[in-house]
Amino acid sequence: MKKKIFLVARFILLMCLSSQVFASVDNRTFTTGTLDTSLYGVHEVGVLSNSTLVFTFSNGTQKRVVHGFYDGNGYTRARLYCDVLGTWTWTTNAGDTGSFRVVPSTLKGKLKASGQYILRDNNESFIPIVDTGYNLLSTSKTPMHTFVDYINQAEQHGITMLRVIAAGMGVDDDVNKLAFYYADQSHNEFAYMHFNTDDQRIQWALQYHPDMQFQLILYIGVSDGYNGEDSALHALGEEKRKKLLQYMIDRYAAYPNINFLVYNDAAYENHPINTTIAKEALLYLKENDPFHTLRSTGHQRNKEYHMDLFGNGLSTYLHFETEDDLDAHTLDKYVHYNVPLFSGEDWYEFWYGIGDTTTPKPNADYFYRRGGWSWVLSGGGFAYGGKYEVSIPYATLQDRYGVKGMDDLHYVTRFFKDFNLSLRAFTFNDAYANNGENNRDRAQAMKSQDTYVVYTPVAKDITLLALDLDEKYQYIWMNPDTGAYTSIQNVEDTHFSFPDDFDKDAVLLVSKKNDFHLPQGMTVAAPKYIYPLTNITSTSADLKFWDYANNEEGFKVYDTNSKTWIASHLEAHEGTGYTHFSLTDLQPCTNYTIYVRAYNHTSESQNSESQTFKTACEEIQPAVMSTPLEGATLQKRQTFTWHKNNATLVHFYLYDRDNGNELLYAAPILGSQVTLEIPDNGHHLFVDLYSFKGEDKINNGIRTTYIAPSSTNTSAHGPAVLTSPKAWSKLSTKQTFTWEKRDAAYVRFYIRDDTTGRLIKAVHTPASSITVDIPKNGHRIYMTLASYRGPGIGLFKKITYYFKAK
Structure with a gap:
């Protein structure tokens, strides 16, 4: 009876999500049945069957053979990555058949390796600027509205790839990973709801943020802890591991916005179980993924790539975690392998609960933009991390904790777009330029046939080596702190003086292109990061955005619904940064979709991104x-x-x-x-x-x-659970917390002020109670009780509670 209620509830929940969150826009990125599908989109077909079926897709000249996957409710589905235009037919080995069309689109396609470069299937270069978002596919850790805000804001800040975990998992779920893959302990039926959640979120992102990639971590971390072996997957056995891999290939591989990472933070040297399982997975993906999704496996911090997991095409890109490698010297060891290289290091700007720090990283905007420019100009990719163990949208982190590490990363990707530069045209060699430094402060450089791009992380002049002054070159500087460009100048010498009005670092572009010019709209820069409007009443709303230029006189706000300017002169403030305005004289109970333009006496900017809101009715x-x-x-x-x-x-x-x-x-x-x-x-x-x-x-x-009621002592087993005080209760200034340890030998107790992020107390203890001094500030308090089978060994459950301070 319970299972029947659960399935009905699951169906109702999915319907609610479909109607409330996944409002459709007709761009055909993911279609079903006989509907037309976008080129580089996904088409899904399904038949009423609970049997294992093989689907053959054909368009007359191309053929794709795809395994179907069972998705519960009597349905078997199959997915095709649609990389060829035209009419396609499909058949199953049971005689089912159908057809659909693939039509032109603006999608760019799956990632593929071309030597050291990462390209889209449309041959456009891809620049990996990565963010750690481990919890984004976990419904228990990240509600859908948070997921939406997170991706919206990450893309606005230049992030092009998000690191996420498959099967609805999040941080610390590695110890219980089998419970996310499977419906029960027989490990014969998959947990369809967890995989459906992944589908819904990946499909939403494909529809609304088609350029955003997900690095999908299939096996999360190893089950026995950071330095342990993966005893859980080892005990599962090779046959069931391969069935699990096949199921994940069938569900995920057709998506153009994912690539695969087998493990995260795994140890391989002197860890034969982890090495065997990772190698098995990479080989299976290589031999069975019909769409050749990029694949790699994650290593522990500062460890070299385990080359047993690379040879014979096992890994199609190399993923590193390298602490504070701001000059990308790690890449020097691997460039001769001629495959894409990038960092997945989660250099968190704000750690908590593990003793590192309770304040954001100092000079974080400079730290992260320096890493971004250095790694990209060295032929790699770079990763940001916000707040440890959680996935909080960037604007919320800014408001709560003052983080700023992602502020300047969008200038990296914007720079290449502004000047229509493709990475595949360049070679990466720091010997092309010299800023007088030969250590980690050296200039980073790359060169194509007619263009140099150089980043100096310190305020030093740049000399270009092998620049032919007989050719006509022009140059321009970009301030990586503000995104502002200097005027274009003719090159008269190989020596370029660091601009007087720049601060720490600079980007130099030198080119002999005839069409070298300032990007359109850069005379006056459009505002960035139009945040959701706040303090909305029936006639007013507060507007907040990022002003990153200082040459505008004011801003104007346009409503696309009424086709009118609802604010025609909002006077600009001095400098750059967050700008706040109050929009007044709005109509009650009215939907608005607005964008902002900047202007000065000579020109107007391009439109900002839009933001939608509705004024209050009552x-x-x-x-x-x-x-x-x-x-x-x-x-x-x-x-x-x-x-x-x-x-x-x-x-x-x-x-x-x-x-x-x-x-x-x-x-x-x-x-x-x-x-x-x-x-x-x-x-x-x-x-x-x-x-x-x-x-x-x-x-x-x-x-x-x-x-829940308990007529028997069912609570005797399991993780430690809090017995006092009650969740959401108001804490005293000297509060005693007690818990029932049950199967836990040790617990990790930590508690923090959820409003300020300040760590209040963190202990690892065999005790069953602790007394804590609680600040008297009325803030929300966050407490986590993590259960261990031994001192620091074998986390098997973490439970979070919330309270209120007096």
Whole structure:
């Protein structure tokens, strides 16, 4: 009975997500049935069957053989990466058939290796500027609205690839990875809901951010800890590991916006199990992926690439984690292998809970842009990391903690776009230029037939070597801190003086192209990062954006819905940075889609990206839980009631927190109560209640926590669980926390101020209680209880609780 309720709830949940979050735009990036599909998009076909089927796709001259995958509910599906135009037909080995068309599009296609370069299938160069977003596919760690905000803001800041974990996993789920791949401990049926979540989010990104890549980590980290072996996958056995790999190929490989990383942070030297499993996976991907997705495997920090995992085409790119290698010297060891090279190092700007620091990295904007320019001009890619263990949108990190490490990375990718430069035309050699330094402060350089690009990380003049002054060259400087360009000058010498008005670093472009000119729209720069509007009333809203130039006189705001300028003169402030304005005289209950232009006395900028909002119609109150009260122990048959207030519909979700946030029930409800059968296991449960008025969601959910009934001592086994105080309760200034250890020998207890990010206390202890001094500031408090089987060994569960300070 429970399984039937779960499947119905899952279906309802997916329908709700489809209607509320995945609102369609007709760009045909992912289609089904007989619908036309975009070139370099994905087409899916499905048949009512629970058998293993083989699908053959053909267009007369091309043929693709693809394994179907079972997705529950009696359906077997197959996916084709559509890289050839025309009419395609498909058949199965059971006699099913159909057809569809692949039509021209603006998609760029999957990544492919061309020597050291990474190209799209349309032969456009790809610049890997990477961000660590491990939790982005985890519904328990990253709600959909956070996922959307995260990707929107990452792309605005120049990120082109996000590191994520397959099967809905997030940080620390490596110890329990099999529970994410499989529906039960027999390991015969896959956990379709976790894979469906991956599909929904990858498809959304393909539709709305088609240029964003996901580095999909298939096996997360090893199950026995950072320096351990992967005993979980080893015990699973080779046959089931290969079935798992085949299932992931069938589901993921057709997507043009993913590439594969087998492990993250794995040790291989003197770790035969990890090495065997990684090599097995790379070989299986090589031999069975019909779409030849780029593949590699991750290593521990500062470790050399284990070459047993490279030879014979096992890895098609090399992935490194190199601490503070700002001059990209790591690449020197591997450039002769002639494959793409890039860093996946999660150099977190803001660590917490592990003793490194409780404040953001100093001079982070310079640190990260320096790494970005150095690695790209050395023929590699570079990675940013925001806040350890969490995936928080960048604007939120800026507002809460003052981070700024991603501020300047978009100038790297914008520079190449501004001057239409393709990396594949260049060779990478620092000997092309000299800034007087020969260590990590040396100039980084690359050269094509007619163009030099040089980055100096310090304020030093640059001399170009082998520059032929008999040819007519021009040059321009870019300030990597502001994105501003100097005027174009004719080259008269091989020596170039560092601009007086630049600060720490500079980018020099020297070219003999006849069409060398300032990019269109750069005379006055358009604002960047138009953030979601805040403090929205029926007649006003607060606008915030990033002003990165200082030559404009003002800004104007255009509404595309009414086709009018709703603000025609917002006076610019001195300097660059965040700019705030209040939009007034708006119409109540009205949808606005706005963009911003900058202007001065000579010209106007291009349009900024747009932002959509709706003014308030009336004071709207969401539904709130009435009974049972917060923290109550539930009955085996429990009625939940709520006050609807202004809500006409609620979406009710019940989760089991002690079982990995398992979804027990989900449904849209028109009334004000629901009665459910509650598991008799003593677990910690929580309800999320979302309110809607008509089709409009009027809140982001209200959470209420409970305890399931327990007629037997079912809580005797499992991870440590908090017994006092109750979640969401108000803490005293000297608060004692107690927990039931159950199967945990040790716990890692850490608690922080979730508003400021300040670490309050962190201990690793065999005890079952601790007393902590809590600041008296009214802030939200975040506490995590992680269970270990020994001192620092074998994390098998981490549970998070929230409280309020006095």
